[in-house]
Amino acid sequence: MSVAIVGVGEVEPAWKHDRPVLGLVVDAVRRALDDAGLDGSEVDGIAIEGETMHGARADEVAVAIGARDRRFSVQTSVAGAGVVAALQMAELAIDAGLADVVVSYYGISLSTQVGGPYNVHAEDPAKAAFEMPFGFFGQPVYFAALAQRYAHEYGLTAEQLGSVPIAARAFARRTPGALAQEALDLDGYLADRLVSDPLRRLDCCLINDAAAAFVITGTERARDLRRPPVLVAGTGFGTKPVTEAGYFTQNPQYLEMASVESGRRAFAAAGLTPADVDIAEIYDCFTMSVILQLEDLGFAAKGEGAAFCAAGSIGPGGRLPTNTHGGLLSQSYTVGAGHVVEAVRQLRGERGDGQIEGAEVAVVTGLGAMDHATALLTKDR
Amino acid sequence: MAVPSFAPPHTVYAGPFWDGVAANELRLPRCTGCGAFQWYPLAGVDHCAGATLEWTSVRAVGTIFTFTVVRRPFLPGSSKADVPITSVLVELDDAPSVRLVGRLTDGFDPVIGTRVSGEFFDNDDRRDLQFTPLGAGEKSSRLNGGSDG
Numbered sequence: 265m266s267v268a269i270v271g272v273g274e275v276e277p278a279w280k281h282d283r284p285v286l287g288l289v290v291d292a293v294r295r296a297l298d299d300a301g302l303d304g305s306e307v308d309g310i311a312i313e314g315e316t317m318h319g320a321r322a323d324e325v326a327v328a329i330g331a332r333d334r335r336f337s338v339q340t341s342v343a344g345a346g347v348v349a350a351l352q353m354a355e356l357a358i359d360a361g362l363a364d365v366v367v368s369y370y371g372i373s374l375s376t377q378v379g380g381p382y383n384v385h386a387e388d389p390a391k392a393a394f395e396m397p398f399g400f401f402g403q404p405v406y407f408a409a410l411a412q413r414y415a416h417e418y419g420l421t422a423e424q425l426g427s428v429p430i431a432a433r434a435f436a437r438r439t440p441g442a443l444a445q446e447a448l449d450l451d452g453y454l455a456d457r458l459v460s461d462p463l464r465r466l467d468c469c470l471i472n473d474a475a476a477a478f479v480i481t482g483t484e485r486a487r488d489l490r491r492p493p494v495l496v497a498g499t500g501f502g503t504k505p506v507t508e509a510g511y512f513t514q515n516p517q518y519l520e521m522a523s524v525e526s527g528r529r530a531f532a533a534a535g536l537t538p539a540d541v542d543i544a545e546i547y548d549c550f551t552m553s554v555i556l557q558l559e560d561l562g563f564a565a566k567g568e569g570a571a572f573c574a575a576g577s578i579g580p581g582g583r584l585p586t587n588t589h590g591g592l593l594s595q596s597y598t599v600g601a602g603h604v605v606e607a608v609r610q611l612r613g614e615r616g617d618g619q620i621e622g623a624e625v626a627v628v629t630g631l632g633a634m635d636h637a638t639a640l641l642t643k644d645r
Numbered sequence: 646m647a648v649p650s651f652a653p654p655h656t657v658y659a660g661p662f663w664d665g666v667a668a669n670e671l672r673l674p675r676c677t678g679c680g681a682f683q684w685y686p687l688a689g690v691d692h693c694a695g696a697t698l699e700w701t702s703v704r705a706v707g708t709i710f711t712f713t714v715v716r717r718p719f720l721p722g723s724s725k726a727d728v729p730i731t732s733v734l735v736e737l738d739d740a741p742s743v744r745l746v747g748r749l750t751d752g753f754d755p756v757i758g759t760r761v762s763g764e765f766f767d768n769d770d771r772r773d774l775q776f777t778p779l780g781a782g783e784k785s786s787r788l789n790g791g792s793d794g
Contacts, residue, residue: 379721386721390685393659397773398748399649399730402719409734413711416757461714510685513734513744518711 267355268486268493269641271300272605274476276441277596280375281473285319288475289371290328296477297329301490302365304329307479309363311353313346313370314339315632316384316599320371320475329367336363341501342508342632344547344600345522349630349637351604352499354480364481370601371475381471381597390509404468406512407550408460414519414552415462418567422462424574426453428551429466429593431579436590438580438618443470444594467551469592476601478608487644494608497625497640498534502526504634511633521553522636523560523629530627530638531562538562541640542623543610544584545603547631548591554578557629558586561638585620600630604639611643648768648775649748650727651720658688661700667772669765671705673740674698684743703739705763705774710734710744712755731755735776750777 273295275281275288297304307329310322326334336357341349347370354366374381382402385391395401400409414420430453436442448466456464486493502525506514517524531537538561548554555569563584564572572578578586589595589606596602607626609615624643629636653659665672674686678696691697712733718724731749747763749755761776 382719382721389654389656389658389688392654393656393662394685395746396651396720397649397653398732398746399651399715399720399728400732400746401651402715402717404717405713405715405719405732408713408715409711409732412713412757416711457716458714459717461716463713507685507687513746514684 266483267358267480267496268483268644269478269496269604269608270481270486270489270491270493271296271298271302271479272477272608273299274598274602274605275474277443277472277474277598279443279472281373285371285373285475286324288373288473289320289325289369289477292371292475292477293325293329293367293369296367296479299491300479302479305332306365307331307367308333309336309354309357309366310334311338311340311350311357311366311368313341313343313350313599315342315346317370317372319373320369325369336366341635341637344549344630345632345635345637347600347630348604348628348639349501351480351496351639352501352637355496355499358480358482364485366480367477368480369475369477370599372597372599373473374471374597375473388509395513403549404463405460407552408463409512410519410556411462411552414555414570417519418570420462420570422454423450424570425462425467425551426450427574428548428554428578429453431573431582432548432587432591432593434580435585435588435618436594439589439595442590442595443472444590463550469549470594470597472597474596474598474602476598476605478601478604492612493644494611495642495644497536497642498530498532500526500529500533500638502529502636506634508633515634519556521556521560521631522634523557523631523638526629526636526638527561530640534640536625536640541584541625541627543588543607543620543626544578544586545588545591545607545626545628546586547600547603547629548587548593549631551593553631554586557631561627561629588615588618588620603628603630607641611641648773649720649730650723652771658686665700665702666765666774669772670702671763671774672700672702673743675701682740682743684740703737706779707735707737707745707761709755709757709759709761710736711757712749714755733761733776735761747774747776750775753778753781
């Protein structure tokens with residue numbers, strides 16, 4: 265347990281923020297530093313996602329917070345995978361003596377991004393050449409095709425899919441500031457319109473503006489800071505041997521994500537097993553990603569993830585409370601950074617109405633197409 | 646149902662595939678060294694060192710691996726008139742390692758495991774490709790009221 269998360273911060277998620285991403289990110293970082301009781305001048309490392317975050321460069325954030333000696337600086341992987349893998353980079357840097365205080369952040373302004381969330385795929389030459397002319401375009405379409413194949417191999421009902429956003433919404437209603445707070449039951453889910461069969465709008469994450477940040481330092485120093493440290497017990501990273509362009513069509517293990525590899529590595533590094541985990545913060549860009557990752561991580565057998573969710577396992581009172589802030593589906597599209605923040609707050613016991621009793625071990629995951637990262641976080645016992 | 650209005654870009658990267666379609670052929674890049682198809686091709690990269698990629702004609706025949714009926718217009722510049730579209734991933738008989746993205750011909754129900762065959766047709770000012778279930782009969786007869794049998 266060499267490093268710990270000592271501070272977390274976020275700006276309130278909003279459908280639209282008037283400020284650029286940089287301003288949102290700097291606010292989130294300042295709040296995380298304040299949470300830790302650290303000054304920006306003490307930050308000597310920055311570790312961030314490397315591909316999809318635009319407008320919040322490490323140099324600008326470092327100057328804004330007054331970091332004087334940014335002696336470790338790294339960008340890694342894609343979207344949620346990069347956000348969670350940044351924890352691994354911070355761990356490596358601190359263990360190696362390359363940095364003492366590492367800041368990690370993610371910010372996004374989908375309200376101002378031309379082409380919205382789909383633009384990242386529209387810019388891909390392979391998709392423009394070989395997919396879009398046949399109507400195969402947009403993240404909901406990719407995950408809908410996964411769902412159809414899953415239904416073919418294992419069976420999948422609308423009730424099973426619906427159990428995922430219903431659980432997320434129940435947690436969001438216990439989370440101040442979560443963007444989707446309206447009560448949701450199965451009737452409400454079934455009445456929702458289909459976007460790409462079999463997925464409904466409610467199977468898809470929110471689209472909004474957000475920023476969140478966390479601060480990591482060595483465990484010894486962490487114990488002298490303002491908040492109880494949350495230990496980074498183990499991290500893991502993995503990929504599927506396909507390109508980002510080809511991931512959603514050519515992945516040889518079509519119904520597996522690289523959570524198989526990253527999860528195995530993270531659990532091994534932490535010396536823990538899925539049975540030790542109290543809460544799960546699982547990258548939930550779509551309901552299908554939750555189902556597949558829960559299987560890949562070992563919480564349910566392959567093909568049984570949908571039934572696991574529908575049995576009430578992931579909701580309030582379930583055996584594996586999952587996305588206890590509402591996740592990307594109901595809290596905010598913070599691309600995994602919100603999942604890290606939530607795990608830390610749960611393990612500190614700070615979540616008020618949303619607190620999961622006895623939460624001592626959390627698994628946090630981030631997905632970015634072929635890449636995946638898993639982190640196991642624990643209370644300082 | 647609808648035909649996507651999104652035309653492939655006129656680029657060096659997209660060209661060989663769509664030149665094939667214009668010639669009523671399905672062509673895929675195959676390594677002259679090991680014989681494997683490289684899908685999707687990596688721009689400017691050969692599969693095996695010292696070998697080259699040859700765009701090779703294969704039969705447009707295969708099996709539906711998965712599909713989705715797209716009901717919301719996600720494509721840039723598209724509108725509600727452009728959906729629904731049934732997109733399919735087809736496992737090709739002649740290139741089993743490839744899952745080709747395609748579109749199912751209007752009027753057919755998508756079912757995983759269905760054998761399909763590609764047909765080339767005029768879509769505005771370009772040739773296009775769509776997949777029809779094998780043994781389903783002529784599309785025109787269905788559109789004129791043919792039964793599902």
